[in-house]
Amino acid sequence: MLRRKRRDERPEHPFTGYKLARAVLSADGGRAGFAGLTLGADQVYGxxxxxxxxxxxxxxxxxKWCGCGFYCLHDVNDARDLGCATENRSALLIEVVAAGRYIRYERGLRFSNQRIRAIRESQCECGRPGAGLADAGTGIVGWRHLTPVCGMCAGGRPAILSLKDFAALLDAPVPVRVPPAAVPAPAGAAAGESPVAVLSAEIALLHARLDEIQSRLDG
Ligand SMILES: [Zn+2]
Ligand SMILES: [Zn+2]
Incomplete structure (x- = not known):
């Protein structure tokens, strides 16, 4: 997949890259983290x-002859491509800064030190942007996997955490930079909103769109 070009270099400047990661929440709900998707799926990082x-x-x-280290891709579109795979659908797309030792590949890096710069994208399994995170029903010892849910699909599901609330439980501050166009119901993403409020915001938006279509048809 990734083709190696050179090995064991040290960057003069930290690299920015993109990757997919699974959001996880500690058993007591007090800490958040990320887990890898395949390699390192049972290792949680902050x-x-x-x-x-x-x-x-x-x-x-x-x-060199091991698969260890953090991975990232240079191009955000490559990370989006990976996110289309069935097993990666519930992952968050995050932006990272890579530093320390690294091995450069054609499309990305394998490296030693990572800082998460922003949470960039999250998608509900229905295809809408994920406004919050719900228990995925799977996990690893000590950590529950979370899955992005939109307001429409959140109805009735407990323990919804907004992306901002999730980010606030990480070991250091990470901004949520989901593009405005990808957040159809900003009210629903606010901290403390109930799933019902999220749901009604989505429905209100849906009605607004239907009204718009209706007015076009009428016009
Ligand atoms: Zn190793
Ligand atoms: Zn949905």
Whole structure:
């Protein structure tokens, strides 16, 4: 998938990259984090992290013949492409800054030190932008997987956390920079909104759109 070009370089400037990550919430609901999708799916990292090799404590990631370290892609569209795969649908798209040791690939980097710069995209399984996060029904020891839900699909599901509330539970501040066009119901994303409020905001928006279509038909 990723083709290596050079190895073991140290960047003069930190790189910006994009990746998919699964949002997780601690069992007591007090801490949030991210988990990898395939490699490192059982390792939770926060807003700032240094990679450790899961296979060998004797080397520091990224090691040439090992898969260890953090990964990111240079182009946000490559990360979006990955997000289309069935198993990645519930992942968040995040922007990261890579630093430390790294190995450069054609389309991305494998590296040792990561800081999450922003949460960029989240999508409900129905295809609408995810306004909040709900329990995905899966997880790893100590952490529940979360899945993005829109206001329409949130109805009746408990424990909805807005992206902002999720970000506030990370070990360091991470801004939520989901494009305005991708947030159809901003009222629903506010902290403390009930799923019903989110749902009514979505329905109000839907009605507004129907009215608009109706007025066009009439005109
Ligand atoms: Zn390793
Ligand atoms: Zn939905």
């Amino acid at each position: 807003a700032v992290g240094e990679a450790a090799c899961v296979w060998s404590p004797r080397h520091a990631p990224p090691r």
